[in-house]
Amino acid sequence: MIHASNFASFAQELSIKACFFAPAAGCNLLPIVNPRPTMKLLRIDASARLDGSHSRDLGDHFCAALRDAVPNLDITVRDLATKPTELIQDTTIVGFYTPGDEMTSAMRQATALSDQLIDELQAADTLLLTVPMYNFSIPAALKAWIDQVVRINHTFSYNGTAFTGLVKARQAYVVCAYGAAGYAPGEGFEAANFLQPYMQFLLQFLGIDSIDFAAVQATTADEQTVATNTTTAKAQIDQWVMRYA
Numbered sequence: 001m002i003h004a005s006n007f008a009s010f011a012q013e014l015s016i017k018a019c020f021f022a023p024a025a026g027c028n029l030l031p032i033v034n035p036r037p038t039m040k041l042l043r044i045d046a047s048a049r050l051d052g053s054h055s056r057d058l059g060d061h062f063c064a065a066l067r068d069a070v071p072n073l074d075i076t077v078r079d080l081a082t083k084p085t086e087l088i089q090d091t092t093i094v095g096f097y098t099p100g101d102e103m104t105s106a107m108r109q110a111t112a113l114s115d116q117l118i119d120e121l122q123a124a125d126t127l128l129l130t131v132p133m134y135n136f137s138i139p140a141a142l143k144a145w146i147d148q149v150v151r152i153n154h155t156f157s158y159n160g161t162a163f164t165g166l167v168k169a170r171q172a173y174v175v176c177a178y179g180a181a182g183y184a185p186g187e188g189f190e191a192a193n194f195l196q197p198y199m200q201f202l203l204q205f206l207g208i209d210s211i212d213f214a215a216v217q218a219t220t221a222d223e224q225t226v227a228t229n230t231t232t233a234k235a236q237i238d239q240w241v242m243r244y245a
């Protein structure tokens, strides 16, 4: 639970990573022979560029590597550039805060896309978000999706004092592209990075306790710099995939 009055400790609280394997009560313990990893991955692409996008390239690299490591891999792609998410409207918001049995047909219609996007989100156990920096933050296309899926009693709850994230996925990977350099922690442009801290906070708020970021910076620099930075980001992504090997 996240206490509204104590957001400072909330990131720390949720960053604790744990993995428990417990037999169901009354079950005999059977040896597990060569368990085959399974994954239901929801990939969300946010770059407006369909060709030459560095964030999509990192996402493609991750998915290709995962296909080798995870035999039972099921990927759903939500491309926010080719299929933009409608912005929420007045009736959408009223619908979000109206109990199901009191909703009018107009409210149901206005919240239908949110229902669909949340169903898609809740079917995933792992998320991949490919995110370019636009004007020091995330693209509007991604914000429109976020406004549809961050919904009380569906993806988070609030009991008057504390928030609880309700998203079922336990792991999120976020791959980013920045036109300039210097956005990493400790670097000169860190204060202008409203992309990574925002995505970190949001995903934690939704209840995802393990969040990894990889980025290619300086995508507008010379070819050699871009190639070097891309290689470094892909090596980091390869390390993530090793977890499933």
Ligand SMILES: Cc1cc2nc3c(=O)[nH]c(=O)nc-3n(C[C@H](O)[C@H](O)[C@H](O)COP(=O)(O)O)c2cc1C
Pocket: 047, 048, 049, 052, 053, 054, 055, 056, 131, 132, 133, 134, 135, 136, 137, 177, 178, 179, 180, 181, 219, 220
């Ligand atoms: C609308 C727009 C705004 C941008 N704003 C920034 C910015 O604030 N800071 C930055 O470093 N790069 C900025 N860029 C550059 C992109 O972050 C860079 O081109 C990145 O590679 C885009 O991701 P993509 O290659 O996946 O399309 C901007 C690009 C666009 C199109």
